[in-house]
Amino acid sequence: MFHDYAVTRADEHPSTHTDRTRLTPLLATATTKLAAAGVDSPRVDAELLAAHVLGVGRGRLALIGTVRADEARRFEDLVAARVARIPLQHLTGTAAFRHVELAVGEGVFVPRPETELLAGWGIAHTAPGATVVDLCSGSGAIARSIVDEASPGRVIAVERSPAALVWLRRNVAGTPVEVVQGDVTEPSVLAGLTGVDVVLCNPPYVPAGTPVPPEVGEHDPAEAVFGGPDGLTVIRPVIALAARLLRSGGVVGIEHDDAHAGAVAGLLRSDGRFAEVAEHDDLAGRPRYATARRI
Numbered sequence: 001m002f003h004d005y006a007v008t009r010a011d012e013h014p015s016t017h018t019d020r021t022r023l024t025p026l027l028a029t030a031t032t033k034l035a036a037a038g039v040d041s042p043r044v045d046a047e048l049l050a051a052h053v054l055g056v057g058r059g060r061l062a063l064i065g066t067v068r069a070d071e072a073r074r075f076e077d078l079v080a081a082r083v084a085r086i087p088l089q090h091l092t093g094t095a096a097f098r099h100v101e102l103a104v105g106e107g108v109f110v111p112r113p114e115t116e117l118l119a120g121w122g123i124a125h126t127a128p129g130a131t132v133v134d135l136c137s138g139s140g141a142i143a144r145s146i147v148d149e150a151s152p153g154r155v156i157a158v159e160r161s162p163a164a165l166v167w168l169r170r171n172v173a174g175t176p177v178e179v180v181q182g183d184v185t186e187p188s189v190l191a192g193l194t195g196v197d198v199v200l201c202n203p204p205y206v207p208a209g210t211p212v213p214p215e216v217g218e219h220d221p222a223e224a225v226f227g228g229p230d231g232l233t234v235i236r237p238v239i240a241l242a243a244r245l246l247r248s249g250g251v252v253g254i255e256h257d258d259a260h261a262g263a264v265a266g267l268l269r270s271d272g273r274f275a276e277v278a279e280h281d282d283l284a285g286r287p288r289y290a291t292a293r294r295i
């Protein structure tokens with residue numbers, strides 16, 4: 001990042017800035033290239049990359065008329081990488097999730113906006129002093145948000161992947177989140193832990209073989225994305241694990257594929273140990289997570 005940028009007004013005399021490039025056409029060209037590459041939000045991505053290079057918030061770009069030649073080059077390099085469909089968050093090194101910033105890169109799943117809803121539900125159900133378990137924690141997005149926005153007594157983040165654990169430990173450093181390396185499908189995971197108030201889980205849930213964009217297929221770890229033939233391979237044992245961990249009256253929330261409308265709620269009901277089973281949509285109106293209360 002280049003923090004020593006000079007802000008120049010767009011109307012300053014060009015002859016005093018011969019080594020500088022105007023930002024507006026740089027952004028326009030980048031947007032065109034990103035759109036041609038099939039990037040979903042080309043203008044936003046171009047602005048976020050420029051803001052990253054310049055070390056400013058995206059909202060301050062409008063105040064910047066020109067950039068140094070080295071900044072323009074760095075920006076163009078990043079745009080080329082994004083055109084190659086490297087995830088935006090891998091290029092900036094961070095992902096925003098609710099009110100926290102997570103460090104992300106190769107080896108860890110980039111947290112998604114839709115998961116902010118499950119985290120918000122978990123926050124709303126975390127009473128002061130509560131014990132919360134974040135299964136399949138990845139970057140630690142949910143666990144970090146619980147600590148950031150609620151007052152839990154204990155937060156335990158469980159993750160299996162050694163590569164993801166590096167990012168998870170980095171993201172929760174300095175917070176009270178306890179990291180456990182474990183496989184949530186193993187009956188012995190979190191052995192001895194009971195009386196939990198809230199269990200949250202954003203597991204791998206995309207049915208195997210589902211086509212995914214290059215950012216996902218080439219950069220999110222496959223074990224973070226795909227959940228077996230029907231997408232429910234991890235969810236089934238997670239429901240049994242939640243039933244074992246939760247106290248009577250404790251709650252569980254599980255994110256799922258939009259193709260699983262009703263399936264996860266059905267599994268929670270048929271388990272027999274949960275009441276108040278409910279389905280929740282994401283902001284696009286797609287079924288996204290199911291919740292229940294331990295009997």
Ligand SMILES: C[S@@+](CC[C@H](N)C(=O)[O-])C[C@H]1O[C@@H](n2cnc3c(N)ncnc32)[C@H](O)[C@@H]1O
Pocket residue numbers: 109110111112115135136137138139140141142158159160161164182183184185202203204205221223224225234
């Ligand atoms: C969809 S990502 C979610 C990450 C994070 N909770 C989030 O919402 O951004 C799923 C995570 O589960 C982990 N995972 C997959 N299978 C697992 C298992 N059997 N036990 C523990 N973690 C697992 C993956 O490594 C990945 O980090």
